[in-house]
Amino acid sequence: MADIVFEYQVDGSDYHRAGEASRSTKSNLKKLGFPSDIIRRVGICMYEGEINMVIHADGGVAKVVIGLDDITIILKDKGPGIPNIDLAMQEGWSTADAQANDLGFGAGMGLPNMKRCSDEMNIDTVVGEGTTVTMKIKTK
Amino acid sequence: MKLKEIMELLDATLLCGEDKLDMEVEGAFASDFMSDILAYVSDQKLLLTGMINPQVIRTAEMVDMHFILFVRGKMPDANMLALAEDSDIAVLSTKKLMYTSCGLLYKNGVR
Ligand SMILES: Nc1ncnc2c1ncn2[C@@H]1O[C@H](COP(=O)(O)OP(=O)(O)OP(=O)(O)O)[C@@H](O)[C@H]1O
Ligand SMILES: [Mg+2]
Numbered sequence: 001m002a003d004i005v006f007e008y009q010v011d012g013s014d015y016h017r018a019g020e021a022s023r024s025t026k027s028n029l030k031k032l033g034f035p036s037d038i039i040r041r042v043g044i045c046m047y048e049g050e051i052n053m054v055i056h057a058d059g060g061v062a063k064v065v066i067g068l069d070d071i072t073i074i075l076k077d078k079g080p081g082i083p084n085i086d087l088a089m090q091e092g093w094s095t096a097d098a099q100a101n102d103l104g105f106g107a108g109m110g111l112p113n114m115k116r117c118s119d120e121m122n123i124d125t126v127v128g129e130g131t132t133v134t135m136k137i138k139t140k
Numbered sequence: 141m142k143l144k145e146i147m148e149l150l151d152a153t154l155l156c157g158e159d160k161l162d163m164e165v166e167g168a169f170a171s172d173f174m175s176d177i178l179a180y181v182s183d184q185k186l187l188l189t190g191m192i193n194p195q196v197i198r199t200a201e202m203v204d205m206h207f208i209l210f211v212r213g214k215m216p217d218a219n220m221l222a223l224a225e226d227s228d229i230a231v232l233s234t235k236k237l238m239y240t241s242c243g244l245l246y247k248n249g250v251r
Contacts (some may be wrong), residue, residue, distance in 0.1 A: 016219075019198040026201070036195070043202040044171075045176050051174075051195070068189065104191040109175035116179075 004032075004066040010050055012059025012077075015103060017097065021062045022047035025073075032066070038139055044069055045135045046104045048110040049075040055100040056080070057131060069140045070119070074132065081127035088123075141165055141250055143207060143230060146186075149248060150234040150241055152209060154248025168250050170242050173189060174199045181205065186250070190238055194220050199251050201227040211238045 006028060008021035020053045036044075046062065053060045057079020065072040082088045089111050094104025115121045118135035125131040144161040147154060154161070167184035171177050172191040181187075181203040189196055192214045200208050206229060210216065213235040216224070224231045234241060 016194050019195060023198060023201065025153040038200070040204055044180040047198065047202045048175065048178060103193050103195050104172055104189075105195070107173045109173070109220045113175065130170050 006064045006066075008062045010053050010059045010062050010075075012054050015054060015099065017052055018054040019047055022050050025064050028047055028064075029066075029071075034071075034139065038071070038137060039120040041137050042073065044117045045114045045137065046073050046075075048114050049073065049135070051105055053077045053079070053102075053107055053132075055096055060130075063091050070136050070138045072119075073135045073137075075134075076130070076132045081129055082123065082125045083127050083132055085123055085125065128133065141248055142243075144233075144251070145248075146209075147232060149244055150193075150209070150230065152232040152234035154242060155216065155231040155233060156225050157207070157228075160206060160230040163206065163230075165250055168242070168245055169205075170238060178202060188238060188245075189242055190214055192220075192221055196220075196241070197223045197227060197229060197231075200229055206230065209234060209241065211236060211241050217226075219231055 029039045050085030053075055057077035063074040087093050090106040091112050094106045094108035100106045119138045120136040122134045143163050152187050164182050165186045168186040169184040174195055178197050185205050186207040188206050188209045190212045193204035208231050210233040
């Protein structure tokens with residue numbers, strides 16, 4: 001069976017619509033009959049990553065690949081990149097601006113939670129070029 | 141406690157989700173930080189928050205919560221309510237403060 005792929009353009013200028021790709025993914029996974037704990041983990045990982053793309057990187061492309069044994073979420077942006085990944089992974093470390101704070105984001109909890117909720121996470125980032133976050137959730 | 145009992149206890153207004161009034165609410169979580177909700181909610185189904193924007197609804201949906209109670213008299217707009225209905229989440233609003241609302245709920249068995 002071929003992989004099922006969903007792809008979304010995430011608009012970096014619309015803070016109020018951010019998260020719609022994650023909602024759509026959640027609803028697709030429900031229709032496909034995945035167990036609720038898997039759907040929840042995918043939802044949390046993707047939503048945190050999608051919000052990060054909007055508040056830190058002016059949007060990008062979100063891709064969800066449903067394979068036989070796992071679900072992979074790929075979030076690719078052309079934002080500023082992450083200068084120090086170790087620091088960014090620390091709970092409580094954030095560079096979020098006031099606009100993100102107004103929405104309830106910027107506690108510096110997103111990346112550590114994405115790591116915790118996924119089975120594998122990889123951050124590929126180049127300062128000044130962009131960031132690709134890849135997360136895998138095993139389904140078997 | 142049932143949702144309709146919580147409504148009475150906190151003098152809250154139901155803004156959508158009438159079908160959920162008889163549902164049992166066993167656990168609650170309170171925060172204004174979306175990432176705290178995403179990181180710390182386990183199986184609590186009621187979210188208390190004073191933050192008001194569409195991300196509150198999406199955040200609650202991501203952790204499978206069924207009820208959102210806005211405190212301090214915060215009122216969601218039509219767009220937020222439409223989002224909540226679409227996500228099958230009941231929305232209430234109370235004039236009471238966060239601390240008071242949590243205290244009353246805790247005292248009445250919602251832990
Ligand atoms: N896609 C990205 N592009 C550029 N920088 C990023 C990106 N994602 C995260 N960062 C950087 O890493 C930091 C930590 O991210 P994390 O998601 O953990 O916290 P936050 O987004 O600041 O707050 P929270 O997720 O709690 O709302 C961010 O403040 C930002 O500096
Ligand atoms: Mg974040």
